[in-house]
Structure formats: C-alpha cells, structure tokens
Amino acid sequence: QVQLVQSGAEVKEPGASVKVSCKASGYTFTSFGFIWVRQAPGQGLEWMGYISTSDDHIRYAQKFQGRVTMTTDTSTSTAYVELRSLRPDDTAVYYCARDERYIVDYWGQGTLVTVSS
Amino acid sequence: QTVVTQEPSLTVSPGGTVTLTCASSTGAVTSGYYPNWFQQKPGQAPRALIYSTSNRHSWTPARFSGSLLGGKAALTLSGVQPEDEAEYYCLLYNDSAWVFGGGTKLTVL
Numbered sequence: 001q002v003q004l005v006q007s008g009a010e011v012k013e014p015g016a017s018v019k020v021s022c023k024a025s026g027y028t029f030t031s032f033g034f035i036w037v038r039q040a041p042g043q044g045l046e047w048m049g050y051i052s053t054s055d056d057h058i059r060y061a062q063k064f065q066g067r068v069t070m071t072t073d074t075s076t077s078t079a080y081v082e083l084r085s086l087r088p089d090d091t092a093v094y095y096c097a098r099d100e101r102y103i104v105d106y107w108g109q110g111t112l113v114t115v116s117s
Numbered sequence: 118q119t120v121v122t123q124e125p126s127l128t129v130s131p132g133g134t135v136t137l138t139c140a141s142s143t144g145a146v147t148s149g150y151y152p153n154w155f156q157q158k159p160g161q162a163p164r165a166l167i168y169s170t171s172n173r174h175s176w177t178p179a180r181f182s183g184s185l186l187g188g189k190a191a192l193t194l195s196g197v198q199p200e201d202e203a204e205y206y207c208l209l210y211n212d213s214a215w216v217f218g219g220g221t222k223l224t225v226l
Binding site: 035037044045046047050059061062095097102103104105106107108109110 | 162169217
C-alpha cells in the first residue's frame, strides 16, 4: 500500500533552517511528483511548491521563492523540503503529498515545525 | 496572485444534502483548473476526495460528488453522515501553480 512517512517534529530558532523528509513506499517513486503544503495553527492549507521525481521540473510558490528548496533522492525514495531564514510565522505543520497529472492523492502524516527563541 | 474562495461554514442535517463551492478570482472555474477536493478532521492530515472536477478516488464514498456549477467548482454531499463533519478544502491549478481555498467548516447538526 502507498505510504508517505515524514520525519519527526522540529524546534528551530529564528534565522535557522529546517529540512523535512518524506519517505515513499508501495509504488514506483519516479512515477509521481510531490507537492509540499503547510498549515499554520488554526489556519488553512497553503501550497509551497511542486517537484517532479522524473525530470528537473520544480515550481515554488512565489511567497517562498529564494527561501525554499525541494529535492528528491530516488535511491531512498525520499522527498525533502528545506526552508531557510525561519521566522516565528513559519511555525506550522508541513505535509508532503503525491501529485501527478493534476491528481493529488496520498498525504504524509505531517511534520510540526516550531520556530521560537 | 489567484485567490480561491469557499464558504467559511455550512450546516447540514444528517441525511440531508449540501453543496460546497470553490470560486477563483481569475474568473470562471473550468475543468482546466483540475479541481481537487480534500477533507480534513481535527488533528489529521487531509484526505483526498475528488480530482479533476468530478473523479472519486477508490476510497471516496459515493455520497461525495464533484462538478462545475455556475462558474465554480462544487462538492456535493448527499445523505450526509455524522462522520462527514469536517473542514473541506478545494485546490485549483492556475498559471503553473496550485492554490488552496480557505476551507469550509461543515457542521452536521
């Protein structure tokens, strides 16, 4: 069965960076891309960007341009998102989800990132 | 920057029918926006319900249906069950980017 398992919760100080992982199993990793989505406490879902696992296509939401990097490692079937220059308002649950041909289906369990001094 | 608008909250009686909508600030929503719908319950990750306007995933109950209605994407729940109480989000694709709606809190009362 398809599973996306994300890394554990993180606590970071303002100005630091965080890297969240999303390990996929149960399907051919290179057949589907990923989107990353975050959800601040009590707020809605926010799309951060998309990364293909089969070519070099990456697209970041304008809001995160210059501060985010999405990567994949096909040898371990893992997707990553790194966010730099963290601010307190980056405190959120970060989700990965599978996306291909405009179909978003399976989601990771979420990773809470807390930014606090 | 596209803004996607949903009803903030709706209430429906058990067994009833309710339609949630999803509008785009860029104009009428068409199939080319590839509307997706998700359900989220407190403390849980979102769960996919509908893709490409009206297609159910294999796990989506038949009481959930998607359509285009009056220039918006729509999610209709027929024969609502108590367990359908949740937040519902639409997701639209436009100008090479995805945008989520603000969510609709559905109360079953």
